[in-house]
Amino acid sequence: MNIGMGFFRLGALLLMTISSICVTGQNTSDSLRTRLKLQSNDSNKVLTMIELAKFYRGASPDTSLKYSHAAFELAEQLNFRKGVALGNKWIGLHYFDRSEYLQAEEYWTNALQTYREINDQDGISNILNNIGSIYYYLGNYARALEYFLPSLDAAEKIGDKLRIATTTQNIGLIYMSRPVTYDQALIYLKKALKIAEELNDLDNIGSCNTNIGEIYMNMNEDSLAMIHFLTAKKASETNNSTNLPYVLNDIGKLFKRKGDSTEALNWFNQAYNKASEQDSKLFKVESALEMGEIYRLQGNRRGAMQYLNESVSLATEIKAASHLKQVYLSLANLYRDAKDYDNAFRYQQKYSLLADTLFNLSADSIQSRFEVGLKEKEIDLLKKDKEFQKLELNRQRFAKNALIVGMILVSLIIFILYRDYRNKTRINNILDSQKAEIESLLSNILPEEVAKELRRDGVATPRFYESVAVLFTDFKNFTTLADHMSSQEVVAELNACFIAFDDIVEKYRLEKIKTIGDAYMCASGIPTPYDEYLLNMMKAALEIRQVMKQRNSERIKDGFMPWELRIGIHVGPLVAGVVGKKKYAYDIWGSTVNIASRMESNGEPGEINISETLYMLIKDHYHCHYRGKIYAKNVGEIDMYFLGEAIRKLETVLAGKEEIKESTGFFPENSI
Incomplete structure (x- = not known):
């Protein structure tokens, strides 16, 4: 593809939506x-x-x-x-x-x-x-x-013929997204091209020819593709089009497919320089990726690394997930060629974990527009200040005229001013109180970093995190437990458990995401990544399990049924951010979340079920027990382990005495 x-x-x-000037x-x-x-x-x-x-x-x-x-x-x-x-x-x-x-x-x-x-x-x-x-x-x-x-x-x-040509071409592009509908795409694109030629619209002439040429290139009809690409290039150069880098990239791909690497590099380099001149980051990603891949195939590891690393940086910045996946694959192949299998495996893993759903999520993130209540209050306050200033001027004019009437009217005016001043002070106090309440509310329901961004910018941009640990808990047979208890007892017990979980989450610098019924969800390593996020997650999970053991021991002693808890943990990349526009919620998305949920649902009460990915990162710090595989959609089979106690080592201390110290340390930067 x-x-x-x-x-x-x-x-x-x-380009087809704007009027060109000759x-x-x-x-x-x-x-x-x-x-x-x-x-x-x-x-x-x-x-x-x-x-x-x-x-x-x-x-x-x-x-x-x-x-x-x-x-x-x-x-x-x-x-x-x-x-x-x-x-x-x-x-x-x-x-x-x-x-x-x-x-x-x-x-x-x-x-x-x-x-x-x-x-x-x-x-x-x-x-x-x-x-x-x-x-x-x-x-x-x-x-x-x-x-x-x-x-x-x-x-x-x-x-409007120009606008009709524009939208006709766009509909053709929808058909162009799938090979089975190439014929319909050509019909729409050629119809749009005919209108563009009637109007002598160079922008549309260039775009239609490029898109038609790309269809022919994908159908392996390279001669027809080159004719349309060269026509598009001429039109784009004449009109100084911002899409000229893309045309140059397509021509480079034709030469690359023919095996002419020298000529292909020439065209890709022209595209890269033009994209840099226009500051078009997406086109730079395309050109740099193609040049990096050619240098890799030629055995030029330094040149390949330079362009592929630049592609990673730019693709990450603009959230071009599909291109980021391709760069990861190229880097995995580059390290494999150099027999650096650790890094090859690392980038292959990144490629596999970056699911296609991330790209759709980037699109969905465009629709998220947040209006912060604090900003609205600030605007209201400015309007009221202007109204009060205008009122003050009117009062001054009235006071000046009232001096002619006498001291009685002056006294009355002073009284009115004093009363209105009190009203203004009271209103400002109310507004200040509301502003403080809004800031406090944002801090309580959102991470501090996200709340600050909302107050400062009015929006909180979703962020991609390369490695985050996600924990799910769930009570086994919760419906059965609830049937044997009153609603007040169920809520009271669930609230007591979740309050204990909240204290542990806060203690180990985790981020509570949400509760859904009897399920509890938290993450480690967001919104601010730090080195000890994995060890903190393991400590928190073990402490949550210990809390539930103590509570169940007390319940059994009092003659009540125990609440058996399953815990599941996975680590990997995900996207985190604020969703909604009226009731803010900080949430996380991605295959990492789904796999963590699968770890919990396939676990056992009283145990902490973790994925193989997490096991590989903590195996030197914790005893773990292998327990089998599960199948995860879009991922395949995943090995699971039960988390045990921390590994401890014997060390000699002063006066020949010995003490057991828990093994600690940090993961190297390239562990994840």
Whole structure:
């Protein structure tokens, strides 16, 4: 399967949603600057700055962003709603070109809201298509169609051929995602190409040719693919397209497949340099990955390591999970070729654990938009301060006029001012109290680091963690136990157990995630990773088991049925963050969580069931007993062990005395 499938398609999607300007060279730039200086109408100044943002988009992204912000700010001052929407749209385009999709989607959502306020069908179609492009880029095709289809409907209502070509191509790209629907994809893409050629739209001509060429390349029709790629390259160079690196990468792949490594490296290097110039991190990942793989096959270990390590860094930064998996596989092969089997196994394990669901999770994370109550209170407070300032001015005018009437009215005014001052003080005290309550609530329900990010930025970005220990507990036959007890007794006993668990979790620096019925879930190593996270998790699990043994001993002594607890633990990569927009919850996702749950459900009461992955990391610190295998979806068979007591060693102490000391230490950096 082609590693880069889908890169250019998204770049093309966005280019087709904007109006191109037929300007080239320094003379055109000077002409646009002159227009800006000569505009007498302020709204026209906004539109002129938007034209400048278009002009500089490919050549100087930072300059383009500067004009976009200037246009937005002026439009806000003028209450020029279409200008506000255009400013948000072009700021979003800047972040999209830099693969910063969260910021891009935020600005485009604001633009869409403004376009709907003024009932601008062309703008609505444009932005719906852009947002759909983000979801397509992240592999969430169903979500992308939810935006593409209404975009096409809006374009057809106003008869906009350019927009129709854009959305027609996008629908073709959905079909292009699966080889069995290549024929339907070609129908839609060629239809879009025909419209683009009628309009002489170089952006769409380049994108359609690239996508058609990619289909032919995947069908092993290299000659047809090269014809379309070269046509796309010419159009992209003429229009200084931001997607030129992708076209160059595709041409490099054709030469790589033919076995011409020298020519392939030349094209990949051109793509890498162009992507660096445009600060397109996703295209840089693609180029660096391809060059690293070629150097690996040539036996150039240093060159391969340089580019593959850069790919890991960039792919991790932009959360390009599918590319990160491919880089892990290449690094595993590189270390295997060098007979460094420890590192080869480590990266092979990373490749295996990074499931495809992580990529969909990245897409889902785009939809998460959190409005922090604290921020709303701060805005309300500012508004009230402005109202009080205005009221104070009115009172001063009234007081000045009242002096003419006499001291009686002055006294009355002083009384009113004093009363209102008391009201203002009381209101401010209430607002301060509410603000403190909100901050306290956030600190109680979220990790401190996440709560600070929410208060500071208004959002908490989900993070990928390379290694986290996850623990599940569950009571055996809980339903049967509950049937023999009153509801008050069940809740009281469950509450007492969970309070004890909470104390242990806090003691060993773990993070409680949630309780679900009689199940308890916590993790170690988040939100701030630290060296002793695994040893702390083992100590906590053993202490939880000991607490339950003591409680059950007391229950049996009093003639009650014991509450038998199963404990399961696994370690691996996962994603953690805040979900929801009204009731905040810190949660974790990924195959690591699922496997930890399987460890618990396949365990035994009074035992701590751990996975082989965890066993390999702690076997020098704890006695463990092998107990068999289970099958886990998307992972395969997993060996399980029961956790025993800590391994202790005999050491000589002063005066020939001996004492038993628990073995301690830290895991080396490359253990996980």
